[in-house]
Amino acid sequence: MAKRENISSSVIRRLPRYYRFLSEIEKQGVTHISSRELSKRMSLTASQVRQDFNCFGEFGQQGIGYSVKKLRYEIENILGIQCRYPAILIGAGNIGTAIAKQVIFDSRCFDLVGIFDKDKQKIGSNILDITITDTERIEEFCSNTLVNTAILCVPKSAAEELSDRLYKLGIRSFWNFSHYDLSMRFPDVIVENVHLGDSLMTLCFMINQQQSKNKAQS
């Protein structure tokens, strides 16, 4: 039985990667994989892999390894990506357009049901088969259509005002590309932040660290 209660956030962060990798090798016809092989292919240690899988029950068999299909299926269940949640996206700029297409094409777990922007030049045009609607009409839209999740692709200043309105509409989960710290204002909402500036600073840190190491060695 899966022990799903206390999975740490670092394990959770690795689950999508395991899932993608297992889906890929399943398609290639691989039926079993050892923790050693899996760790090698995913740049982790074998003991880390075993510990991770131990968090949600044991599937490995001595000498045979993990069943790829069972493991992929179990991770799919833990992630819950067989569910489908209706989502709206606000901010149809470059990043918003890219994200809308990603959700429409790739996402197993979200149905994009509406796209909003305040730019009169964008309103009425389409991203794939979804028409961009005036942000002013979010309340009207949400009174007619069930919406679970909002994807915020707007600047920080707009996110502040929008999140108030979306919260009032009962929306409690956000995929947040703005720099606005939603969880500070609404501690009860679910927020997955994608902060590209932070990601870039992290890259910068790693480059500096590498350069210091190289200097120390030379």
Added chain:
Amino acid sequence: MAKRENISSSVIRRLPRYYRFLSEIEKQGVTHISSRELSKRMSLTASQVRQDFNCFGEFGQQGIGYSVKKLRYEIENILGIQCRYPAILIGAGNIGTAIAKQVIFDSRCFDLVGIFDKDKQKIGSNILDITITDTERIEEFCSNTLVNTAILCVPKSAAEELSDRLYKLGIRSFWNFSHYDLSMRFPDVIVENVHLGDSLMTLCFMINQQQSKNKAQS
């Protein structure tokens, strides 16, 4: 003296957030902040904040708290964002265009020196003041211009071929938006992955977990 050698990756991930927050309150004229206040404002525990800052030396004074300016400055130094690295971006689609603008406008640590795409319709047009060049000409470009970092905004299939070429050109750091696992092929490169699909699966997991909790309580 800062103990910068063994900072864990989870601390590193928090540094950009500390940095942003401290920069913000510094602008507002705040000179000192306690670990308790800082933790409250950042949704962390006070002991976590103290532990994090302890990783790179101690700056807090009993009863006064941390000097915002000194702490911000120290984190800036640890992240190394006062450095500037020349970067090229490959793939000027929606996401690439958004990222290019982000790097040009926001980034303190990277100078975007070139943008490449294989689409003949895009080649020759501009993103801000940078002209999109044919991907075929990357080698020529890099023989004339110092490039430290590549930003990959291309599909997985293209990333595989491109990363080979970029590696041969001596590029060892990547901001990777493709789904291609660079560090598997080149264990010696620095890679900061932004995997939007994984981020979406994580959001899905959090929503499911919340719904299970709500069901259990009702």
